[in-house]
Amino acid sequence: xxxxxxxxxxxxxxxxxxxxxxxxxxxxxxxxxxxxxxxxxxxxxxxxxxxxxxxxxxxxxxxxxxxxxxxxxxxxxxxxxxxxxxxxxxxxxxxxxxxxxxxxxxxxxxxxx
Amino acid sequence: xxxxxxxxxxxxxxxxxxxxxxxxxxxxxxxxxxxxxxxxxxxxxxxxxxxxxxxxxxxxxxxxxxxxxxxxxxxxxxxxxxxxxxxxxxxxxxxxxxxxxxxxxxxxxx
Numbered sequence: 001x002x003x004x005x006x007x008x009x010x011x012x013x014x015x016x017x018x019x020x021x022x023x024x025x026x027x028x029x030x031x032x033x034x035x036x037x038x039x040x041x042x043x044x045x046x047x048x049x050x051x052x053x054x055x056x057x058x059x060x061x062x063x064x065x066x067x068x069x070x071x072x073x074x075x076x077x078x079x080x081x082x083x084x085x086x087x088x089x090x091x092x093x094x095x096x097x098x099x100x101x102x103x104x105x106x107x108x109x110x111x112x113x
Numbered sequence: 114x115x116x117x118x119x120x121x122x123x124x125x126x127x128x129x130x131x132x133x134x135x136x137x138x139x140x141x142x143x144x145x146x147x148x149x150x151x152x153x154x155x156x157x158x159x160x161x162x163x164x165x166x167x168x169x170x171x172x173x174x175x176x177x178x179x180x181x182x183x184x185x186x187x188x189x190x191x192x193x194x195x196x197x198x199x200x201x202x203x204x205x206x207x208x209x210x211x212x213x214x215x216x217x218x219x220x221x222x223x
Contacts, residue, residue: 033211042119043211045212056210068174100205102146104155104156107154
């Protein structure tokens with residue numbers, strides 16, 4: 001139990017739709033990162049938020065966006081969904097920006113049809 | 114795409130056997146992390162390594178940070194059925210971005 005919770009656990013969307021995924025960080029952690037994990041692969045870094053500001057981004061298009069709130073919870077938004085966006089989306093929280101130990105939630109399984 | 118080469122891709126071993134898996138990169142990393150992921154769950158942090166040459170244990174698990182900073186290995190001694198899962202290595206270089214390997218699938222015969 002990492003204390004990182006994500007919602008919803010499963011979601012089915014239609015191509016072209018928009019989706020919002022939510023993450024509640026572990027207590028005391030001010031840094032949150034989002035990862036996309038395709039079937040049979042390791043997680044791929046999407047972006048990170050530190051104290052409500054985006055603080056690093058991976059190789060994902062602008063239709064992937066995020067927010068971090070004053071209580072350090074976070075959202076991942078994906079617009080104009082494509083079939084290839086089907087994946088497990090993982091949120092990870094870290095104690096601080098300089099701390100590399102990331103603790104993951106259970107993920108949200110997104111299926112785009 | 115993935116920048117870490119993780120091997121083997123999968124292992125099917127007898128309960129009680131020792132397991133060894135490794136991760137290599139063409140680039141230097143400052144930190145190596147090992148995670149385990151079970152079906153329907155997120156990755157769980159097993160061991161974190163911060164210095165080249167560092168050898169760290171967590172119960173039956175032992176991991177080492179390679180001297181060149183381009184590799185790491187994870188050993189599991191006396192495997193048990195609950196060791197089943199996918200083991201990922203992850204390297205950290207700049208910012209807080211973690212780069213993951215493709216994983217090693219471990220199956221244990223009891």
